[in-house]
Amino acid sequence: MSASIEKGISVLKEVIDAPIASYFSSCVHCGLCAEACLFYTESGDPKYTPIHKLEPLRRVYKQEYTLLGRFAKILGLSKPVTDEELEEWKPLVYDSCTLCGRCSLVCPVGNDIVYMVRRLREGMAISGHAPEGLAGASQRAVEIGSPMGVKLPAVKAQMKHVQADTGIEIPLDVVGAEYMVLMSSMEIINFPEYLAAIARIMKQAGKTWTLCSEAFEATNSGIQIGVSDIARVLVQRIVDGAEKLKVKTVISPECGHAYTALRWEGPNLIGRPYSFEVLHILEVLDGFRNAGLLKTSGFEEAKLTFHDPCQLVRRGGVLEEPRRLLNLVAKDYVETGDPGKMNWCCGGGGGVSAIEEAEELRLTAFKVKKVQLEATGAKTLVTACANCRIVLEEGLEHYKMDIPVVGLTETIAAHLTAKE
């Protein structure tokens, strides 16, 4: 047994808890999780059945934590998990799982399958079986500060541009501000409209806010690749920044998994609750709307539809906020099929969009989105996750569909009523 597989198995032993034991003991091989997974439904290949992706973890559970399994192991009757096997499973555990969690919502015996995929990735990554694209992103996140290699000067350059465009000063490292705003690399590089939108919305609402020079990046490749140590370092950076600036609320940007990482996994990663509140930008905007601080005028002319980011709805509980916000600016709004918590993933979440070798499969899986969007007849697609946005744009381009994709925050900001 090689050193790497030994480490991998020991980590897998560590991550197995009562829920995982209960889930493996409950599975009846009904195959319904396959019907919920876009990688199976669009490819038709049974190997993409979610529960099958967990085979190595199941065997470690059986061999280490069940009486009969331990007997079988002692007698040499069970097949040990090997490096070769984990390597073979890499396309199943990473390329074809966006951690979207649809399987966990349909399993009739109640298995939280995506929770187990997230845990299995811990063992895969530690034993060197994570995809290169994700490993590189994680390394850059730790060493440079962002998975895309964005550094503070890039942020400052964008601040300058936005300041020039909006005439609003972008605050940096302001101690005692109410809100600390985070961004995703994608927003820093591709979508400066997000920061501009925030500046204008905050100004209208009369709220104090700030960026933080030590913690501007919200994304967390640690939870995608499955290395809790990395995830912890990245969360800790934000916690340190927020506590140093004594902010009341940290705003997770238009990014799905950043929200999961910071809002739900974060306190568990660092081992304590935060001294501040974490809200997704849509929750903040909906709060402003509710308090009468978000005044808009005029409506979007095009027919709109919304793509729910999985980590916001199914894995995050942000369900009605985008609809209430869209209602402010959309006259002609149409839902896709299976909206809200049963939405279909864009196909690029959970780190998949960073895996080069997964591209072909990702575009195949996008067919479900294509069919759904065509059925709506919408002319503009709104979403609230920069990663979904890029993946949707690529998918739409691949299938030659001319539908622009925009962020919800900037859509709202475009309709702000000028202050009298």
Add this chain to the structure above:
Amino acid sequence: MYMLRGEIYSTPCILANSEFLETHMNEDLFLNWVRSTGLDISIGVFVLGTLWRLFEIYSLGRKTDLAVPRHRAGASGLHTLFRRSVPPPGMFKRSPISYVGGYVFHIGLFIVVFLFAQHIKLIQSLTGLSWPNLPAQFIDATAVVTLATMVLVLAERINKPVKRFLSTFGDYAGWALTFLPVLTGYLANKHLLLSYTTMLGLHILSVELLLVFIPFTKLFHVFTLWGSRWYNGDVNGRKGVPT
């Protein structure tokens, strides 16, 4: 003497009778064994096995969630215990046999196991508890429907690529262990195929096999699915995802 012996031991009629007796003896011995020793062993393995498995699973525990819960009415582990029995939006038409078949044979099993007069009498003799039964004709019809549905479910397992791909020996064995008690119970009750005594013995034996294997096969989901649904629903509930 010789004549006498001949008369006693070699007349065909007497011989047939002794075979008859012997068969009866064997039948009775078999039925007695499954009713006493067999039952004791199987119930023992079932009870101890179940307790052990539940301990083995749930003693692993889980970490306390430190994230501040969102709280939303109607989202919790308890809700999920029940609501997960209902197909989520869009799922029914993707796999109708899984849902219809699943419902019919589970409800059918419940009816024939717990609402058949003889079974209630047995439970009463063991525990003192009893409840009203359903008419025998209804139980018969339910058994037939249950058996037919199980055959349909098996056929789908063999024919549907996803199910065939996932299926292991354990899945087929689990099916057989569940199917045989219903089949032999029906045949015994209807006095079909074999003598009542033999068929009843086989019926009890098949139930004992089922009991022995429940803790160690996928059939254990009868116990763990409640824990699984609760864990899953609890996580969703804390995040405010309606269940």
